[in-house]
Amino acid sequence: MVPTEEAILHKLMHDRFHTAKSSGERAMLSIALQAFLELQRRRQETSERVRELSRQIQSSERQMALVSQRVDKWARGLGACSESDMRLVTVLGDTLAAQETRLRNTKQELVDAEQRMVHVVGLWATSRF
DSSP: OOOOHHHHHHHHHHHHHHHOOOHHHHHHHHHHHHHHHHHHHHHHHHHHHHHHHHHHHHHHHHHHHHHHHHHHHHHTTSSOOOHHHHHHHHHHHHHHHHHHHHHHHHHHHHHHHHHHHHHHHHHHHHOOO
């Protein structure tokens, strides 16, 4: 198995943490290692949340398609449509919009965690101890 860039970086920071003599460098590496572990945890949580939100969105889209077909038939005079069908279309539309917003926000949280990690490692890499 070929080590990833992140695995190499983590090993480098870990090894350097245990050999660093400067308390400032050790503190910075401690923060970087915590950010690394937080990022790993966030990635796992995010992938699980994205899968769940994707399933919810697909379910809502299927429901929306079924109700929309009834409304379309009604609009063409080919079938019946109740007031509850019309309300359901509105509710499903709002639900889909909220789910898609949650999905975007979840992905943005991961991007933010990655940027924090890059910032901390960059700060460590460019500091003099």
